[in-house]
Amino acid sequence: MATFNLSIVDWLILAIYFGFILGLGYYLKRFTKSQEDYFLAGRKNSAWVAGIAFLSANLGALELLGMTGNTYKYGMYVAHFYWIGAIPAMLFLGLYMMPFYYSSKIHSVPGYLKLRFDERTRVLNGIAFGVMTLLVSGINLYAMALVLRTFLGWDWNVSMWVSAATVAFYVTLSGLMSAIFTEIIQFFLIWFGLFLVTILGLVEIGGVSQVLTNIPASFGTLWSTSADASQNGMAITWAGIVLGLGFVLSFGYWTTDFLVVQRAFSAKNLRAARLTPIIASFPKMAVPVIVVLTGLIALILAKTPGSGFALLQDGGHVNYDSTLPLLIMRYYPHGLVGLGVSALLAGFMAGQAGNISAFNTVWTYDVYRAIINKNASDANLMWVGRISTVIGVVLSVVTAYWAKGFPSIMDYMQAIFSWVNAPLFATMLLGMFVVWITPAGAFWGLLAGMGTSIAMFLGVKFQWIDPARITLSNTASDMAVNFWRAWWAWLVCFLVTILISLFTEKKPKEELVGLVKGLTPETARDGIPFIKRPEFYAILSVVVLVVLNIYFW
Amino acid sequence: MKPIWYFVGLFLTATGIIVLASGVYDLFIPPEQKTVLADLHAGVWWGAVILFSGIAFFLANRKKTVE
Numbered sequence: 001m002a003t004f005n006l007s008i009v010d011w012l013i014l015a016i017y018f019g020f021i022l023g024l025g026y027y028l029k030r031f032t033k034s035q036e037d038y039f040l041a042g043r044k045n046s047a048w049v050a051g052i053a054f055l056s057a058n059l060g061a062l063e064l065l066g067m068t069g070n071t072y073k074y075g076m077y078v079a080h081f082y083w084i085g086a087i088p089a090m091l092f093l094g095l096y097m098m099p100f101y102y103s104s105k106i107h108s109v110p111g112y113l114k115l116r117f118d119e120r121t122r123v124l125n126g127i128a129f130g131v132m133t134l135l136v137s138g139i140n141l142y143a144m145a146l147v148l149r150t151f152l153g154w155d156w157n158v159s160m161w162v163s164a165a166t167v168a169f170y171v172t173l174s175g176l177m178s179a180i181f182t183e184i185i186q187f188f189l190i191w192f193g194l195f196l197v198t199i200l201g202l203v204e205i206g207g208v209s210q211v212l213t214n215i216p217a218s219f220g221t222l223w224s225t226s227a228d229a230s231q232n233g234m235a236i237t238w239a240g241i242v243l244g245l246g247f248v249l250s251f252g253y254w255t256t257d258f259l260v261v262q263r264a265f266s267a268k269n270l271r272a273a274r275l276t277p278i279i280a281s282f283p284k285m286a287v288p289v290i291v292v293l294t295g296l297i298a299l300i301l302a303k304t305p306g307s308g309f310a311l312l313q314d315g316g317h318v319n320y321d322s323t324l325p326l327l328i329m330r331y332y333p334h335g336l337v338g339l340g341v342s343a344l345l346a347g348f349m350a351g352q353a354g355n356i357s358a359f360n361t362v363w364t365y366d367v368y369r370a371i372i373n374k375n376a377s378d379a380n381l382m383w384v385g386r387i388s389t390v391i392g393v394v395l396s397v398v399t400a401y402w403a404k405g406f407p408s409i410m411d412y413m414q415a416i417f418s419w420v421n422a423p424l425f426a427t428m429l430l431g432m433f434v435v436w437i438t439p440a441g442a443f444w445g446l447l448a449g450m451g452t453s454i455a456m457f458l459g460v461k462f463q464w465i466d467p468a469r470i471t472l473s474n475t476a477s478d479m480a481v482n483f484w485r486a487w488w489a490w491l492v493c494f495l496v497t498i499l500i501s502l503f504t505e506k507k508p509k510e511e512l513v514g515l516v517k518g519l520t521p522e523t524a525r526d527g528i529p530f531i532k533r534p535e536f537y538a539i540l541s542v543v544v545l546v547v548l549n550i551y552f553w
Numbered sequence: 554m555k556p557i558w559y560f561v562g563l564f565l566t567a568t569g570i571i572v573l574a575s576g577v578y579d580l581f582i583p584p585e586q587k588t589v590l591a592d593l594h595a596g597v598w599w600g601a602v603i604l605f606s607g608i609a610f611f612l613a614n615r616k617k618t619v620e
Contacts, residue, residue, distance in 0.1 A: 009575045015569055020564050044620055185564055192565065192603050200590050286563055292595050330589050335575025335596050339568060339603075425591050 006152065010338030017342040018166060018187065022347065025170025030215035035381045038175035038267050039361045047272040049184065051279030054263040056183035059190060060351015063287060065143050069320030071295020072302075072311070074232035074479065075219025076552065077241075078295065079288045083222075084246040086284050087545045089254035090277040091538045092253045093487040094142055096517075097255050098264060099396030100432050102273040103514055107265070108358075110366040116431045116515045117507075118439040119370060124446060125424060126366030128210040129258060130359055132420045136259075136394060137355035145400070147325055147341065156404075160397050160492030163345070166352045168393040171360070174384050176266060179357040186346035187283075193343025194290050197324070200299035200331040214300045229480065231475045236480040237473055244483025249489040259358040274534040285548065289323075293465050298323045301330075332363040352396070360388040414455055414546045417467065418486035423449025430497050433517045435466060436508065441501030447494025456485045556619045562611030569604025576600050 006014075032038050045053075071078040110129065114122035120439050141160045149161035171180045205211050212220050218232050225231040226238035254260060254277065267273035301309035309330065312322040328340040362387045369376050376384070427446050430437045458467035460481055468474055471484045513519050530536050576596025583591075 007575075009571055013571055016564070028554070042620075046584075112619055181557050181560065185561060188561055188606075189568075192599075192606070196595060196599050200593070200595060203593065204590060331581055331595070333576070333584065333588050333591060333596055335572045335579075336599065339572055342568075354582060476593070499606075501574060 006337065006341075009335045010341070011401055013335070013338030013342055014345075017189070017346065021170055021182045024164065024181050024185070025173045028178045028181060032174040032177055035378050035385070038179060038382050038385055040262075041175070041177040041180055043266055044268050045180065045263075045266045045272070047267060047279055049180065049277035050263050050267045050272060050276040052187050052283070053180040053183045053266075054087070054260050054276050055280040055283050056187040056190075056350045057179075057260050057263055057354030057439040058284075059187065059287070060143075060347055060354070062189070063291060064194070064347045065146065067319040068295045068298070069289040069322070071292045072299050072323050073233070073320050074477070075215065075299075076292060076296065077219075077220060077232055077234040077236070079548075079552065080241055080245055080294050081223060082164070082284055082288050082292075083545055083548055084241065085250045087248065087252040087541060089539060090281045090284065092189050092251065093255040094262070094274045094278040094534055095262075095538055096275065097432060098274045098277075099270065100515055100517075100520065102259065102265065102267070103520070104171075107365045109256055109261055110362060112515070113427070113442070114366075114370070115429070116512065117442040121427070122366055123370055123442045124443065125427075126362050126370070126421075126429065127418045128450065130367065132416050133259065133355045133359040134395045135399050135403075135416050137352050137359070137392070137396035138401075139403045140348045140355065140399035142403040143321065144345060145353075145404075146350070147344045152341075160400050163348070164208070164352070164393045164397050165178055167349055167356060168390055170550070171353055171356050171393075172389045175360070175385060175389075176357045178260065179353040180263065180266060181272050183350045184354060186350040187542060188442070189344045189346040190290075193339045193346070194294075194324070194328075195334065196292045197327050197340070198290055198297070198330060201294055201327060204331075205297055205300055208293075209415060211296050211300065214303075215296055219296070222549060224553050228472075234434050234469075235477040236483065240471060240480050240483045240487075244415065244480075244485075244487045245299040248422045248425060248486040249417055249483065250488065251429075251438040252423075252425035252486065253417055255426045256261060257417075258362060259307050259354050262358050262361065271534065278534050278541060281538075282544070285401075285541075285544055294325060294327055298327055331516050334340040348404050354390055356390055356396070357503035359384045359392045363388045363392070363525060386553055390420065415482055415485075418452055418482060418489055419453045419457070422486040422489040426490045426493040426499060428468045430494065430501075431516070435512065435516050435518055436501060436506055438501040438506050439499060440504035440505040441497045441499070444500050445493045445495075445497025449489045452492040452529075453485055453489035456488065460485075554619060556614050558610050559614040561618065562607050562609070562614060565603050565607025566611055567607070569600055569602075569607050571598055571600075572596055573600030579586050 036042055067078055067081065101112060104112060104115055106115065110122045110126040113125055134163065141164055144163045145156050145159040148154040149156060170182060202208060218225055226241060229235045229237050240527060264273045264276035267276055299308065301307045302311065311326065312319040319384050334338050364381055368384050369381065423446055425451060427442050432444060453512045456465065456470060470488065471480045509519060576594055579596060580594055
């Protein structure tokens, strides 16, 4: 495998990028004076700033390398991750859940669990989230190292430690504020740096219509082949997509994962917080223009004799995650190569910085202050936040070596989400919308849901369980198993929580005001015209979603 | 402090200048190893798009400050 020889202009762009994000971290340090500034960016952000950061925190290795590679592997079904598997959940968060989150003035999602239920549920989720965050952060590091090795021939170890140190520097200095600022820079860099791959790929293939006619029929649809798992590239039925991805995994991630929700917490008021995920839904629906189209373009090129395009082989396996970097190598001349590499790095940095800033907040508030030092001062909490940032980065480097052993990043990511987020969504849903759910019900339900997911994961991995029993179909890809495992984990948590709540002590209603629907005043709408309300933008988003799904049916 | 859009403008302007300049250089002195579709000179027009976007962000926010 030939590596790229970066020219001086490519190095210059890379140097500008690194200098800019490090400089921003240093510049913002002077405005980071309190724990509110460090952990919640001062709660001063507009809906646009919070919204783009909300999306950008998610636009890491998962979106870029993993999804482009998965499109090559599974076809257009990957677009479900961006449409049915994201938009309804994002809108639900903005319209229905954000009032409970934002109005209770919590610092983290586990903080809500403490107010609604009790300390043990908060600590259970806080620790689970911390572990998950470090694992996901490790994936980002692994992906970064892949890019640096692919393009520059750098050593794995050096790549991981250098990139980790960069993120550690600016997050340690100014916390969430620098993470959000750099995420927005990264958002623009990703679009300007990678959209050109799609444009040039379409020029080479001959346009979107040529792309759709040159891929296998099962790779070019969203729903029309979903009745039979054997008829589509992902080997999954519509029920698995809707229940596993569209409902449990999507809602579990977008409505409860503190990595993204933290950006909405940084908004300046409730309206801006509600608008945050709704604004983010529009660019989210556009991301397949980069990842899905380029994945399909790569698939066609690989099957075209004489094109000279082939994915990397890694230990005898096809390295699907090399799809996007190889396309950049194919199309980009000097100058643009530096931009493309910077864009990829930006995507990974955004994801990693997001994970680390979420980790330091949850660790500081939901583990340190909850268990170790209940009377910690403002200065002490900021100090702990900075220390935990460094420790978190080091631990994520360690987990990166574990992530390296998996053939596809995305499959691994979904496995992690179904351990933590899927059951948590059941807990949150019941907690926010059902008054009589009890602390004991929430705790044991959450534990049972997490246990179910882990047991299924281990059962399939060590072949104790036939995957067909989980997916309810004879054809089951790894992705299908992930979707269905998330569904069962959610269902077990949901049912156990209800069952135990029927027989255990409820919290007094006066302690639940502002936390549960029915005991919370409706959001004030006086004086705000309809076209400025979150509901209006949510309707627009739904219309775009429906049109896209019908067009690519 | 300066709004984030100001920094977006600065960054895109700097990047756009370099990509555009590199594209123009390749236009007159083509590289020995050509990429696929090199004849489209993507560096020139894409660099211009980045540069103008950066200038627009920079000019619109150069006098603004946020809390």
